Amino acid sequence: MVIIGLYWTLLYRGVSLAIFTGVTAAVALALWAIGILGPVGFVVTAIVLGVPLAIFNIVPLRRALLTKRLYGVFRKILPEMGATEKEALEAGDVWWEAEMFRGRPDWNQLLDFKLTQLTDQEQAFLDNETEQLCAMIDDWQVNFELKDLPEDVWDYIRNNGFFAMLIPKEHGGLGFSAYGQSCVVAKIATRSLTAAVTVMVPNSLGPGELLTHYGTKEQQEKWLPGLASGKELPCFALTGVEVGSDATKMPDTGVVCKRTVDGKEVLGLSLSFNKRYITLAPVATMMGLAFKLKDPDGLLGDPDKIDYGITCALLATDTPGVKIGRRHFPGATFQNGPIQGDDVFVPIDSIIGGPEQAGKGWRMLVECLSAGRGISLPALSTATGKGMYGITSAYSRIRRQFGTEIGNFEGVQEGLGVIGGYAYILENVRNLTASGVDHCTPSVVTAMVKYHATEMMRTVINHSMDIHSGRGIIMGPRNYLAAAYQALPVAITVEGANIMTRSLMVFGQGAIRCHPFVYSEMEAAHNPDFDAGLAEFDRLLYAHIGYSVNRMVRGFTLGLTGARLASAPVDNEMAVYYKHMERFSAALAFSADLAMGTLGGALKLKESTSARLGDVLSHLYMASATLKGFEVNGGTAEDKVHATWAMEYHLHEIENALHEFVRNYPVKAVRPLLKLVALPRGRSFNGPTDDMNTALCDMMLGMKLDSAFGKRMTYDIYIGEGENDPTGRLMGAYNKLQEVDSFYSEFLRAAKHGEIEGESVEEQLASALDRQVLSAEQAEAIREYDRLRYEVLLTDDFSKEYLLNPLSDEAREAEGRPVDMRKAS
Template sequence: MRDEVVMIGLIAAVVLIALYWTLLYRGVSLSVFTAVTAVAIAALWAVGILGPVGVTIVAVLFAIPAIAFNVVPLRRNLLTKRLYTVFRKILPEMGQTEKDAIEAGEVWWEGEMFRGRPNWNQLLDFKLTELTAKEQAFLDNETETLCSMIDDWEVNFERKDLPEEVWNYIRGNNFLAMLIPENMGGLGFSAYGQSCVVAKIATRSLTAAVTVMVPNSLGPGELLTHYGTKEQQDRWLPGLASGKELPCFALTGVEVGSDAAQMPDRGIVCKRQIDGEEVLGLSLTFNKRYITLAPVATVMGLAFKLKDPDGLLGDPNTVDYGITCALLPTDTPGVNIGRRHFPGAVFMNGPIHGEDVFVPIDSIIGGKEKAGKGWRMLVECLSAGRGISLPALSTATGKGMYGITSAYSRIRRQFGTEIGNFEGVREGLGVIGGYAYILENVRNLTASAVDHCTPSVVTAMIKYHSTEMMRTVINHAMDIHSGRGIIMGPRNYLAAAYQALPVAITVEGANVMTRSLMIFGQGAIRCHPYVLSEMEAAHSDNFDKGLKDFDKLLFSHIGYTVNRMVRSFTLGITGSRLAKAPVDNEMSDYYKHMERFSAALAFSADLSMGSLGGALKLKESTSARLGDVLSHLYMASATLKAFEVNGPTEEDKVHAQWAMEYHLHEIENAFFEFARNYPIKGLRGVLKAVALPTGRKFAGPSDEINAKLCDQMQAMSLDSAFGKRMSYDIYIGQGENDPTGRLMGAFNKLQEVDAFYGDFLRGVKKGEIAGEVLEDQLADAVANNKLDETQAQKIREYDRLRYDVLLTDDFSKEYLVNPNSEEGRKAEHAEQAELRKVS
């Protein structure tokens, strides 16, 4: 009998544990949880496990917290009021620039990945932007023509500038007005359309790409379009759209980079006598640097701190208005502009100075009503532009290196075989291929998102990760090309991108800041379903209303945190088998694992914010690792989306598997380092148990999958569906005098001889084909019926192209000393042409 009682008790305990675990896993409401508990107590009494005394004790113990937590007015007075009072006191005040940065833009798919239970239909139903007929025509015609006009060696080494005819073509064909609506004289392109144009130009010349990119990313055109008055739009937009006006925007200064709150540039509201009339305006004093297009700009946007000490704007109680944006001609008296910086790429970039520069009050973008609203305007425009321009540059580099490095790895032979067959080379080549595929998917998804909303957190994470991937891709490409990549000259298609790489890394804030402060710092508040609302409630001037809102948010937040903890642990110990995938294909398991990691991120973020509070802002490595998790969840989502849209081609299966194995490996590593180094040692075990209860399972792409990827890269046809997707916005030069044309011409000819060229080389190596030089070897092969004359001629043609690809440039001493001499350039170019004939 005693054994039966014990057994019944154990069964009841197991049932209750399973019941409550299920309730917590599903995330039921407090009222449902309470009702189920009441039913459970009644059931225990009904089956005799609890007697009258026991049920009374349990009921009383249960009733007290049940009433306290479920009767909302009682709960607010007994518990929440005390917590709310403390929270209001300890919550630090948020500066206006920080507040504007957090509130700018919108939360999109990254919010789903942050919150632990992603609604996959939101991703799968989202429609990627497609090029319109007008955008496609512009990409195929004007953009192609622009690329064909550019000699990047001439731009970077000889002129240190774009030729005048290129400048005129850019200005005359609306390249600087892609985002300006058509009814205002611009092209009115989508974000995705702009991205494709910038990407294609970048595969030809980073200098030209930056020149086109910046006015379409952050500049007077965008600010006027979104915030300008009708008078300002009518005055400036036609000239900006036609190219008559060249814009720049002056934001960064000597004393301040990313910390805009410390901006020393000032604008004082005052009155001046102008042509005998009293004019209300601004006295501007500023010192800016790193301003793209400044040396050639005709109109400048300017960010400064506005002060109105005499109340001339109509509010005598406000002196400090904060960051404001104004628009003024660069020939305004007192503006010192025209000198150049010399960044890694030779695009126009330079400083701007001004002291007591007077402009009328209507120079404020948006008019007096926008005084002090400049930082919010800038952050929103930067967020959108960041999602277009830098991913475009990075993707262009990734896809460009994908094509040229895989082609070169087949053309270049060492030790009797193509270097692309060496495992050491394939390690780097696979990374180039995997990253290029990831970058293309992320670029497409993010640009499409910008066409629908203003996703601020997404664009920050993609700025960081896309440019870091670009850094890795270029480094691997340089390693594989070896000496071929370091000798400067017209033949070198790598050096300019390698030299200009730091520009992308540092623009719009150095990557170390973007990763450590922006991604999770903004994402944790914006993506979280409760934190921002709790902060707003705590800052409420109405104590009673704030308390009421805070109470509701707090207890929803507690339930949310417990649910994500239980979900993460449960999915972790079951290998994510309890998660549901929205598709049934090769990617199904990856969806399940991502849901598990999403839940782990939600819990880890909550525990971090709860245990570290405001100190989390200073724990940059901790927040950066959580930001890495969120970023890789988003980037993996882009691959899953692309796989569903494009269909499971053989190339997509291999590339997508490589990408997903890479992302999940990076996520696990980020969680591992996060838990191992968490500032509060007592919580490290909890974090590891919830995020990685069975340890790390993803080791990254295997050698086998990497080898498959490399094989596909080296056999890639631009006529295949996959090849077209990877090259539709890539510029490939034409002819043997073009650096990429020379390489791709040789690669195409290699594919023509592939069927018999390998046998021919093996025959030579084994001594089955005689001859010391190629002509003798071909003659012997034809004579012994190992090749026919047509095949021999094709090998002869390929070998000439192959040798030409391997050559590097050399110059006269006089030319290197003075490359800007027109006469010297012509002489050097003529000599180079003769050398090509000889070789």
């Protein structure tokens, strides 16, 4: 038992092969010295254990006897890696997610990481320009009447730098951080998704970012000032009729050729393309274009190279041959449409980065797309989560049924708690991810966050609609839910459809990029120098074997002991969750290794299998963001309630993903080993309890916007002002309810038990005054609240004439809508 414990400890700690060999030799000598092993036993032990260990430790011998054969087989079975696949794998950086993938997270990396803070300029822009933009927008006007932003809103966006947040200050832009951009987009999204999408796209995957990172000095000087000032309005043409998630199969082409222009021979490109789903295309003045470049005549200088691959170029939308102007009609009415071109000729220096960047467009796109995923879509999702947190909890207090606030019903609280928990998760995930984008270009993180954030947004909106019931489905200026509900599929679909992101990208890219050995092993196998590749492969292979054995032992040990042997970097309520995350991290590392070892290249085709491992990695990352937020914000009472709910949710989802991974693993023979390591005691996390959910809902229903936690959850949220604004009307009533709450509840109780008389509120108030249940001031306050409450519950109705022609002056006047509104651009 002592020997077993010793070796278990060595494997658990992951000692080097040399130390393992030395300990084994010492154990054998000790057993011989004390007489447990006789001469024959000692010799047998030396042969059985000593010879293999000697082979493994003597590198030339190991390489000749073992590794050379394995290397030859590995080179044969490893599929060739295409240029675009290699670029996609290499694009971006590996960041904190790698620690969660590798089984022994260094928590100090997370705790020492500094979240980005808004600069004074960014805070001022959020408080002033962004606030003013939100105040200018009537979302009913945008989505139903104009199906576009009004001219004055377009002008304000252009003239105040909303399209130039990522452009450096030296080119006239605002030079905002990724986090600063995220906060601006989030605030706009709480007012209008159409406006938010309009602002976010030029600051995400678009000409501005591509020029900033890859453009030549001449291209930057030509285009960036116009983009910064709003004179130029950009779009980027990537997806087409046949091409969505698989952008590498685009049929659009650019052929290098020479043409005579103004009497001079010009080297350039003949572009033919058919694109769709291009945001801002109908109003754009310049466009980025992705296409496959061919040089059949060797005009770029390499006569042996014809196909260069995906390339990006910039051109004005009024270039002869470009067909633009018609619109798609997406769920949110932002400008979006198709672009076509046939034999459009542009100079060769239209290639972003110049001719030297020919064929390098895919890497540009993957890196910029990953950054966009980490800024824009998490911002939209977080805005929705936090917006619904405040709106739905306020409505749940104002709306009463069966004599009580609907927020008191457990059925309502089931959905309300999810809204609150998800909103807290989304805020912390967005803060960590946007801060990460400010330090590097994390590609795996942004893919997982895009998927899970938008799926959480979908759930939050659905629960909000359920709680609002009929109040949420009647369209009109009073409805603050319908536009977000209608536009929801946009976020699910754009920048990588969620199905593909989950099943192909998260683990498919994460397993190779985050693993400490796999990608290097693949590179060694592709090394044209056999001997050099063999030497590198030998070093990596045996380190990989030791790594995998260590994670197997750690995963089983931590799972069997309920993570009691794991470490935690803090001494507070969250310590136990750090320990369980280390346990699941080890289980993921071993499960991923076994999956890659037993399925090999076929793992790419087992999308459900890889998706479940991707879910484990995603929830480990999001849970770590929750823990980071808890520490940064001081572990307040509110944070404790929200973080506990979030961590119980994440660990439940991790266990479910591991359970389904094991239960459905394609190779049945290894299922018992997977279960033994990943879930040796079965599942123990069942998600937030009813008590946890009730505690969270109670906090939501009683939250004051001016509290420290309330300010943190609303600092980048727009709340309208006045009774004519949909959110202003709701929050005005909610604030009034908090003022009268102490005596309003007594008034309702007295009316229910017959202590005051009357059917109407006015009659009951009069009776309460007569019987001195209320003072005159209290009665007036309740009268005012009841008026506001009733206004909140009302829904819109319209004449047939207005619905048929909402821009008709007569119909608008009859509906009380502004007649002199500015028309759409």
